[in-house]
Amino acid sequence: MKTDDLIRAMAADTDSRSMPMDTAWRLAGVLAFILAGAVFLVTLGPRPDALASLETARFVFKFVVTLALVASAFALVRALARPGGGAGPLLAWLAVPPLLLVGAVALELFAVPASEWMTRLVGVNSQVCLTFIPLIGAAPLAVFLLALRHGAPTRPRLSGAVAGLVAGGLAAAFYAAHCPDDSPLFVATWYSLAIAGLAAVGALAAPLVARW
Incomplete structure (x- = not known):
């Protein structure tokens, strides 16, 4: 059987699953949001000045x-969950968040004296950040890996890494x-490290969980 025929056969098998892929991913998104919110509210909750801070650009x-x-x-x-799914254009959009961070960090370095750079980068909450982002994201990652299992990803490690993102x-x-800590320097450093950890776990787990 030719590769193209095999991909079409896998796609047809995916479409014949009991639940349509689009429905499965919508449900996964809702469930992941609920689980993340529940863990956040039970463990941390919003900071006391959260509403007032919405008036500040760095918080927003x-x-x-x-x-x-x-x-x-x-x-x-979602595209990677389908065999042969075209991910090229969507992969380019994944560069948007890092570019936003680079721009914000550049503005911060320009606006803030160099003597304050390290203080803003280290912040006051780095250990909490590295602990609770993975903790809040663990259940959503499990949900997204199960959604991948519902599909037939041909690149499970990449799919798992993106699920972790x-x-x-x-x-x-x-x-x-x-x-x-609202500084872009802090966000670019510690948020990125915590998110990268979940992406690594997703890449390692997906070949085991999302086998078909």
């Missing part, structure tokens, strides 16, 4: 960049409401 930016990651990675992982972005968006 944390949600812009994390939700941009969720949107771009979620679209990509979705889970990490979602967890980081919730955590941002608690985090007292």
